Amino acid sequence: MRYDSDFLISFAKENNFVLDKDYTNERISSVSFIEGICNTCGNKFTKKFYLIYINGCYCTSCVRKKSQKQKIETCKKTCIMKYGVENISQVKKFQDKKINTFIEKYGEPVLYKDGIGQFDSNGSLLNEFICKYDCIKKLKMSDKTLSKALDKNIAYNNTYFKTLGTKLQHI
Ligand SMILES: [Zn+2]
Numbered sequence: 001m002r003y004d005s006d007f008l009i010s011f012a013k014e015n016n017f018v019l020d021k022d023y024t025n026e027r028i029s030s031v032s033f034i035e036g037i038c039n040t041c042g043n044k045f046t047k048k049f050y051l052i053y054i055n056g057c058y059c060t061s062c063v064r065k066k067s068q069k070q071k072i073e074t075c076k077k078t079c080i081m082k083y084g085v086e087n088i089s090q091v092k093k094f095q096d097k098k099i100n101t102f103i104e105k106y107g108e109p110v111l112y113k114d115g116i117g118q119f120d121s122n123g124s125l126l127n128e129f130i131c132k133y134d135c136i137k138k139l140k141m142s143d144k145t146l147s148k149a150l151d152k153n154i155a156y157n158n159t160y161f162k163t164l165g166t167k168l169q170h171i
Pocket of ligand 1: 041059
């Protein structure tokens, strides 16, 4: 392919691109400035031939808007894939809500992966431990006792133990 006037004219035709000048028999190259009308906003623009070929028949600001829009679309897609919502602020809202619900229920969150909760006989959370080992160490109980307490809901010093699962990740 050669960046000449024939190519420019046929390229304009194929892309419904209005040239603002008659380029028939003009000596042009890939770096020649071409005057045209933007396909999106209708504004006149002057741009190098190869840039029109690469970015389409749009003025610079429309090209910029287009690439921004594409960026946003890509972000949205990534966000939907990762979190199931369109934008990250929705994720934040969702997480805040989760945290607030948790605080209402259990108090200030700490982070852990396989947490253990110690509850009194009314089911109120007394202590939370980041893992089994943490619980055993702090309460000086045996692994067996904790396992029994967890599996069979057997009271230990009048308290009950439950796994808390994974608690909130840092946001
Ligand atoms: Zn434009």
